[in-house]
Amino acid sequence: MDSIIELRHLKTLLALQETGSVSLAAKRVFLTQSALSHQIRALEQHYDTPLFERKSNPIRFTPAGERLLQLARELAPLLATAQRDMAQIIEGEAGELRVAVECHTCFDWLMPAMDTFRPLWPQVELDIVSGFQADPVGLLLTHRADLAIVSEAAAQNGIVYQPLFAYEMVGICAKDHPLGDKAVWQAADFAAETLISYPVPDDMLDLLRKILLPAGINPARRHSELTVAIIQLVASRRGIAALPYWTVMPYLEKGYVVARQIGHTPLQSELYAAMRQDDADKSFLDNFCQIVRERSFAELPGLSPLGKP
The missing domain is CATH 3.40.190.10 (Periplasmic binding protein-like II)
Known part of the structure; x- marks a missing residue:
């Protein structure tokens, strides 16, 4: 059979498996619920078989859905490694990532994420700006931090946000x-x-x-x-x-x-990663946010995805 499978389909299947619902999965991959449903229907129509049971809560995959989910699990780490390698080849591996936090409980998930990040980007100097920060975005604007963990994505000139989780x-x-x-x-x-x-x-x-x-x-x-x-x-x-x-x-x-x-x-409550707009295209910053989301959803109970601010 000809295949119509694309990486976006595999990411959608992983999001469905990790969140357990269509609505939460749509937020996770930054799609509308109808757009995500359209992706799934296209696959099901191509293979002429359902991929998951519609009335199950959480979602329960059919054997066909499980097989595609297995493919997604196998390809996801390979793709992440290739993207990281390409970024290091093109942009260089060195950099500085100083993290400021305004959240007393952030360290429950921040430290494991940092432990995962370090061996992947050994040339990036990773550090936490010491002490609780009442104005972490101010530290970004004065170049005393490179990424800030904040609870609101307040519009501010020169600052962009990546959603982490709710x-x-x-x-x-x-x-x-x-x-x-x-x-x-x-x-x-x-x-x-x-x-x-x-x-x-x-x-x-x-x-x-x-x-x-x-x-x-x-x-x-x-x-x-x-x-x-x-x-x-x-x-x-x-x-x-x-x-x-x-x-x-x-x-x-x-x-x-x-x-x-x-x-x-x-x-x-919500958490976002704030960074200077001039640094938003740095791959190691993007990868750090990705690691935070992946580790947190895998290890912390009761999280839900956030859409783009």
Whole structure:
């Protein structure tokens, strides 16, 4: 049989397998849902067989779909290696990548991504700008950093963004706290509580910016620099907190605290990689973002893809 398989088809199949849904896969490969469905239909019509079961959740591939998925898994690392080799041949292997972060929990996924990146780009000097950065984009503009991890893709001259991922923020409380009896917390549930958070401005806390302040609620505060200290304070009923699900999952498994959904539509936060527009075509920057996405989706629970900002 003649083949119509293209690399874009294989990337789509991988995205379907990794996300488990057509809508999330479309975001992952930066297509509309209808465009992604059209790709799949074209393959199915060519081979005259379905590739996955339409009503399964998550997606369950047919034997034909599994065979194409196997091909995608085999070719993806070969293609990535060839693209990286071509970039190093054409652009050179050397460079500097100083990473600034405004997120206290970023190191959970940033360090593994850096470990993967280093042997692939040995001539690139990779470093983290020390300390928590309240204005990482400012460090880009003054050439004190080369890539910044930020929670908003705010339009700014000379700065471009790559989407990394979205994740759920959950409310956590002690096991015997009254809020533990509620499946979903609303803004009013925080009014009489002490909110334990990292010592950052209010506009950098999505719980405050998206949920509490619009509802006119500004609870009492207590701060800690360390995630484990926040967990301990919550477990001791010194207050409640909102943290990424991937951060609190190990403590949930040990029974230290309980987690609850915030809002009828779960509270989502986003992460983007910001860089100078003049550097946006550097292959090692693009590859670093790709590695971050791949490692994070493979290892962190509860992530969802972001479209282009």
